[in-house]
Amino acid sequence: MKTGRLFEAVKDEANRADPYPLYARLRETPVSRQDDGTYVASTHAAIASLLHDPRISSETLPPSERPRTGNPLSDWIVNPVKNHVTNTHRPFIFRDPPDHDTLRGAVMGQFTPQRVHAMRERSHVLVSELLDKQAGATRIDLVEDLAYPLPVTVICEMLGIPREDEPQFHGWATQLASALEPDNLGNAEARAANITTFDEISTYMAGLIKEKRRHPQDDMLSGLGGKAGPGMGEYDLIATAILLLVAGHETTVNLIANSMLALVRHPDILARLACEPDLAPRLIEEMLRYDPPVHFRTRRALNAIDIAGTTIPEGADIVLLLASGNRDPAVFEDPDRFDPDRPDIRHFGFGGGLHYCAGAPLARFEAEAALVALAQRLTHPRLVDDPPPYRPGAALRGPKHLRLAIDGIAPGR
Template sequence: MSDDALFAAVMDPANRADPYPLYARLRQRPVSRQRDGSYVVSTHAAIRGLLFDPRLSSEDLPPPRRPRTGNPLKDLILNPIKNRISATHRPFIFRDPPDHDRLRSLVMREFSIARVQALRPRIAREVDALIDTCRGRREVCLVSDLSYPLPVTVICELLGVPREDEPRFQAWATQLATAVEPDARHDDTTRRKIVGAFDEIAAYMRDLIREKRRRPTDDMLSGLAAPGPDGRKQLSDFDLLSTAVLLLVAGHETTVNLITNAMLTLLRHPEQLERLRADPERAPRLIEEVLRYEPPVHFRTRKALGAITVAGETIPKGAPVILLFAAANRDPARFDAPDRFDPDRSDIEHFGFGGGLHYCVGAPLARIEAEIALVALSRRLIAPRLPQDPPPYRPGASLRGPEQLPIGIDGIA
């Protein structure tokens, strides 16, 4: 395989279970031009140097394009208006300063550390309740039994979304998550599905926001929908809508992968699972190493606003750029024995939650959910083991994690 086809191989589902040999080859050239004209950045130093570079834009989503319906009113007037609104008011992870900074600061005010920390007892009760439902079984599926329902329940509670509505938005969220996959976002059929899913979930959130404005409660969505100190809206209706959709989708998608990847790694390193069982205080350190070793997000895409020279390679203006975080997390120039899972590392400067201006807003919550879940699983699953390794993986290469994770057990403690 030639070097300029390596990222295409990363995108191939056949390599989903173990893309790390491909990452090692990509790191041989810190910035590598691929056949499609994109530039893959794969070393720790090169990515760190780009994360705060204003010439690298997050506004790289292709323009939304709603399919023709045959109705002249929709095709010539309504849908072009909707397309312009969607492009202008896209979620803030796809926006640059100053819009990104303004929207992020409003979200961070609602997503406070105090609010997140206050959820600890609630998360612990939910984890125990989910594990209790597995009593009497000799096999559990971590994804469907815990690592999916837990973060969905938590983000619904934080936002003020009725938990019973979750089945309605599960398919929407799964479809919207494909927007971060380079191959999916440029496929016309998938793009239409993404736009359709957004329109449907936006209609749901629009009704919920109206209700929050009529009857506000103590949740994030009510706080974002409330007027500011001057009595004016803090967010335009369109920005509020895209922000609410982003929080609902991103608030659980990456955490599902974090918990699942972490448990899979522990089952592959049973001595570390036993150490966690004996000493739950190891959990935060263990999670940081998982974020380096098997991160929930493997890469994010950007666009060059001007020519950028990195590691001797010039990325031309307008070129797509892929920041390959998971490759940088195993860069031997930055980490000793990077392919070894070692929670006792003294320095874990990883990109597990991205970095720079777009560092994950929900990182503190994801860490808490993973910590509580892993400690409970280590103590309550009796003789856990992998009946299948590798497990089946989700289709996406960016949001990488097992689609299912069967675990054989002798019971529930």
């Protein structure tokens, strides 16, 4: 296959279960031009360099075609939320400084040590309850039974979103998460579906924030609700809340499911984790390297960039192939081996630079609670399908189902 077609193949669902051989081919050219004009950075060094380059913009969403009045108040009254939000008040993963910094700063201020600590404790209880529900089962779907409900509950409780609204926002979240797939950005139909979804979830979120203002609770939305003001308008607040909800679980589902898949394929390590739970933090870092929840992110070049013997022209779309940098043999010895004892794991599992995952501590403790409990409580787990069926996304990549045959579930400790 020609180098210029390799990324097309990465996006092809036929390669979802194992894109890593394609990544190895891509790394032969650290920054390679694809036939559609996209530049793919695939080595650790090229990705690290671009992640910190100020000429890289995250404002990659195409502009909305809908008109807006320009007057937030009138937009709000005449056309609740809608166009103004979709057009200019994008979530901060799609924004550059200075706006990005203001919004991210407001969010980070809500991840107080008390809140994070309390949720860490809580996640153990949640995992226990979810596994107790499966008592007596001989087959579970790890995605539906644990990897999905755990992070949804955690982010709902952190934000202060009613858990019972999940059936409502589940579809919205799935739709919005697909905005990270490059083919959906250029696709008018997918884009229109995203905007409609954004309108719906925005209206929902606006109502919720209004309610929080009236009756503030000890949660992040109440905290953020009081923060609207200069630098963070009403629409920014709504877009931020939506981002936290969507990003707060779509990615963690993959982290837990990918981890369990790797562990079942490496039963010796799974057994070791059961009797050595202190291994979990290192094991999760290795997981974030070995098979991360987000395989790539896109950026745009604000100016021409000379890198690795090539020039990315101004305006070009750039793919940062994070999961490929994680397997770069120039940085990691025997990179395709899953090895929780690996020293000094400088992975891109949470990205890097300005947009480094804001929820990294949450993802880490959720995965830790889930994996230790699974290792200790599932008796003899086996994969029903190997490879498991994957969801369509190449960027946000993870199993749709992870069916495990088990001999039982031990009671919680």
